[in-house]
Amino acid sequence: MDTIAYAKYPFTLEASLYVKDRQYSIEDVIVRPAYEQVRTRAKRRILDAIGGNARPGDRLPDPERELLSYPVARIMVASTGDQYLIKRFAVWESKRAYSLLLAEPESGLIAVGSDFGINARIKDREFVLHFTDYLKYAAGLRDTEWKLINRKIISGMVYVPKEKFARLLEEAVREKVQSGLTGKVPETVAMALEPYMAEIRAALDVLKAERNIAADGEVSEDAFPPCMKALLADLQKGVNLPHTARFALTSFLANIGLDKEQIMELYRMAPDFREDLTRYQVEHITGGSGTEYTAPSCKTMMTYGNCIGKNPYCDWVTHPLSYYRKAMFRRAKLKTGPAPATGGNQAAADDGGKPADSR
Ligand code: SF4
Numbered sequence: 449m450d451t452i453a454y455a456k457y458p459f460t461l462e463a464s465l466y467v468k469d470r471q472y473s474i475e476d477v478i479v480r481p482a483y484e485q486v487r488t489r490a491k492r493r494i495l496d497a498i499g500g501n502a503r504p505g506d507r508l509p510d511p512e513r514e515l516l517s518y519p520v521a522r523i524m525v526a527s528t529g530d531q532y533l534i535k536r537f538a539v540w541e542s543k544r545a546y547s548l549l550l551a552e553p554e555s556g557l558i559a560v561g562s563d564f565g566i567n568a569r570i571k572d573r574e575f576v577l578h579f580t581d582y583l584k585y586a587a588g589l590r591d592t593e594w595k596l597i598n599r600k601i602i603s604g605m606v607y608v609p610k611e612k613f614a615r616l617l618e619e620a621v622r623e624k625v626q627s628g629l630t631g632k633v634p635e636t637v638a639m640a641l642e643p644y645m646a647e648i649r650a651a652l653d654v655l656k657a658e659r660n661i662a663a664d665g666e667v668s669e670d671a672f673p674p675c676m677k678a679l680l681a682d683l684q685k686g687v688n689l690p691h692t693a694r695f696a697l698t699s700f701l702a703n704i705g706l707d708k709e710q711i712m713e714l715y716r717m718a719p720d721f722r723e724d725l726t727r728y729q730v731e732h733i734t735g736g737s738g739t740e741y742t743a744p745s746c747k748t749m750m751t752y753g754n755c756i757g758k759n760p761y762c763d764w765v766t767h768p769l770s771y772y773r774k775a776m777f778r779r780a781k782l783k784t785g786p787a788p789a790t791g792g793n794q795a796a797a798d799d800g801g802k803p804a805d806s807r
Pocket of ligand 1: 757
């Protein structure tokens with residue numbers, strides 16, 4: 449790899465060795481006026497991650513600045529201690545890498561893969577890698593096309609086209625970027641970076657306020673059934689949800705009271721987010737076609753492999769909406785003390801009936 453490649457893929461071991469060899473001091477980069485542009489670029493990386501702005505292409509006017517801005521951005525993100533920002537930053541960096549990888553020749557992907565310990569080769573225009581390497585990164589991808597059974601596999605070697613190999617690398621990048629972002633940042637470093645942090649915190653607060661599901665007092669993520677919590681967490685991690693899971697989550701969120709724009713905002717985190725297509729799907733599921741769909745029952749969720757993380761409360765319900773209402777009822781009871789017994793509204797949701805009248 450060369451300097452341009454290090455700037456594109458600053459998370460690689462090779463890139464960090466290059467920084468070390470050039471004897472850059474991270475303390476200097478954080479405090480010295482000469483590196484002001486590096487720090488500003490680091491802040492921009494994070495603001496882009498928060499705003500979900502378009503990933504940059506390979507226009508890298510100043511590769512050294514681009515490269516150095518990555519460790520500085522990591523320190524800035526770590527200094528917030530904010531798990532949501534950490535995940536969002538990792539997803540953004542990994543998506544950025546994915547878009548750059550797609551523009552690389554095959555050798556470029558092989559080089560980045562080898563930095564992650566993936567020993568891949570090309571055969572008949574496909575990437576060939578050992579199934580253990582494949583599973584390491586495909587395990588978090590829920591779409592059934594990633595299951596080994598649905599892939600070409602010969603003698604323990606998996607064959608994937610370029611965009612799938614790049615997608616696996618995107619997963620590897622996301623994990624790598626996210627790792628190690630939980631450590632404590634020394635106070636002197638945090639103080640030096642403080643002038644850049646106010647804008648980051650403000651943008652993060654706005655984003656969280658827009659997306660805080662619990663903020664309106666009617667909808668609470670705490671009361672979500674485990675399946676919906678898992679699907680939402682996957683979405684926020686940037687995991688590519690299969691269609692059945694998207695349908696389940698979208699209809700569930702609509703059924704408990706989120707409007708289309710709130711749901712759209714959640715989907716912006718999806719790795720393959722496309723505004724037009726997602727809006728069409730969300731509008732269709734939430735009643736744009738004249739039919740407002742009800743979230744699938746537990747039985748249907750199980751059939752499609754979307755019943756994830758079942759817990760003892762699940763034994764008392766046959767529908768995720770029923771789980772949610774019971775959980776909300778328990779919460780209200782805890783807050784206000786004993787309440788009169790409710791009637792048969794739960795049963796409608798247990799049966800998978802339309803929830804609108806009992807919301
Ligand atoms: S049993 Fe029902 S509510 Fe519980 S995790 Fe499975 S689908 Fe969700």
